[in-house]
Amino acid sequence: MKETMTTILMYMKKHVSDEVTIKEVAAHFSYSKYHFSREFKKFTGFSAADYLSSIKIEQAKQDFLKKQRSITDSSFDAGFSSLGTFSTTFAKKTGLSPREYKNQVESLYHLTKNYDDNTMSTSYYAEKIQEEDTYQLSVTIHYPKSYQSSITFVGLFNSSISNHKPIVGTALRKKIRHTFTHIPKGEYYLLACSIEKTLSPLRYFVLDDCLRGKADRPLQFPKDSTKEIDVYLREPLPQDPPILINLPKLLSETFKLRNP
Template sequence: MKIKEIAEYMRKNIEKNCTIEGTAREFGYSKFEFSKKFKKKTGFSASRFLSFLKIEKALDIIINENEDIIISQIRTGYNSSGTFSNIFKKYTGISPSNYKKTIKEFYKILREYINSSEIEEISYGRSLKINGNNTKNFLCVNLIYPKNYKSEITFIGLFKNCVPDDLPHFGKVLIPFKTENKCIFENIPEGKYWLMGCSIEKGSTLEDFFYLRDSIRARENKAINFPTDNEYTLKFRKPMPSDFPVLINLPKLVKEVIEINIGAISSAPDNE
């Protein structure tokens, strides 16, 4: 199964009412056979991938084309505004109307954090609370970026699923020039996690912080079982058509982490 070609086809035909059945037929499969092979090859279902592609395209229409919400809904094949809004909010954490209204606000807060923060990173759990300092079950991660690439901000997460379809159970917001391209996860409960990350390049525009299709990303190929004594390396690369879309509103995430943990962040020691 040629996943790259299939993913490219699905992306190109989002606005042409792309379906799993139609895609399967295009590549010579029955719907059942296609779905089975797709999941075996990628680790996630074709229907889930298509659903995320639709919201990714909706973000493109809203953010980069500056179109109205109803236009993005219609062009991505949703007949019901309620269904579109619910799915959009489920995947991004915010309704489409609020997404459009708050882009500038979230970007301003994120930019202030990048430019003026005296700390080098924020480490948080799924509840967005900053992790404690208990070093039981820690993980050291080395970050390798493409040649001549300079990161503005990098997001690293330990996810329970093999794709970034929700907030990570444990996450890092890194200002790379302060961290020497390394981070340490601490106080991780025993279990299996997938290590993934994405980065936004220095000099990026406001749109690049919200529409992440073109952002570089990294992913450990196998799940990590804690406790572990291994040190891992995340090697960032350019995105591929078959990559699972990253829809998490990262500026909103940073805003909420800062607001929830304002006391802890303001009292954090300066590590520079």
Template sequence: MHENLGEQLTINDMARTAMFSKFHFSRVFQRVTGLSPGRFLSAVRIQEAKRLLVSTSLTVTDISHRVGYSSVGTFSSRFTSSVGLSPTKYRQFKSITPQAPANGDDPAYRRPVTTVRGDISSPLSDQPVFAGLFPDRILEGRPVRYVILRKPGPYVLEDVPQGEWHLMAQSVAPGREDAADHAPGGDEALCIGRHGPITVRPGTHTKVADLHLRPMRSLDPPVLLALRDLLSVDVPQLTH
């Protein structure tokens, strides 16, 4: 994937490379990475687009073609929903805070019913930690709830809506806030953790989910949401 981002790769192409049948390849890939091959490829493309926006003067149109999009409109829409800013604004600001949690008017997020709490440990023992609840097993788009810890330890996410959520967390080593944007895979400076799905049903009051962060590996889905401003917030704990 990393070597052919500009090509129109299909699952058949990837399965042939892996010497598996299409269906067996898809099952194995999802079991190993947590995402389907197509979803993982889309995430890798957006990650590379983030790198190109920061490190080159290529136009947004050129970058969209380099990472495999024939339509710059489709690319911009996908980039914005994953990262939280349009490509142009990301190039200008390079980081964002997550969007505000959805309100009660959004049918995707129903009435809050529970609290998710637990403990987060990390090899980066003195660095801030972002943790949030996401609909899928990838750190992109808008978390339904999130918390920023000054360092690893106990966390609490309150008023969690009904549904199935994946707890996602990351921490970045000092001076490496852009590690997620630039490394194609495998980085000791970026520690991540995933837990879930966490199922919240009517009448649920508390869910306990402990999480251990570990260095990011090449088979982990890329971190797409830009979090550098959040991870430098100098507060004991920030929750939304």
């Protein structure tokens, strides 16, 4: 399957509005659903079902944010059979309902811009963990020449598709290196994306064309503790999974934790 994975991902994106199922995708490429799902997860680091629902959410989000279409029309055009299913899936992956997401773009944008205007950095932790049970990791971000970053988000995730909150994360401003601490035992994917300098609020919410990068393999802790990892940011590829995490909201939650 490795040789056709790009083709499979592109096929799923092309037919996302057709309410295509995983079983139908597998059959199109002459696989059983079980074998297809197993091999898909093995090569991508995320499940086929998770990928399919994520690209549906991304399409709908772009429709109602960039094209100013109604949330209902956007959800049906993205292949959801009901508004309720869409809203539940959307909230699970972004942390907000579609209407809350749309209504909070302006306020979250200003919070992010305020952060952008200073040199501080901040870190996010999914949960409080006993100090003796945690590990650390140093990450250096490499940017293409002449690229001007506004904010670069880096985090350790449970899967290689960033449609959920990271275990630990950071927002880098005028820094290229960060040391994560309080990493719990487990296997995680190191993912990064960078937003260039912009005056457009939507640039922080629709991340399909932002630079991205990742570690070349899953990281295991404590095995990989204290290691130095280099992440090279690049332009997105057509087969890349969407970045659905609401980065400004995550930044807002981090500020609340630091300033209760």
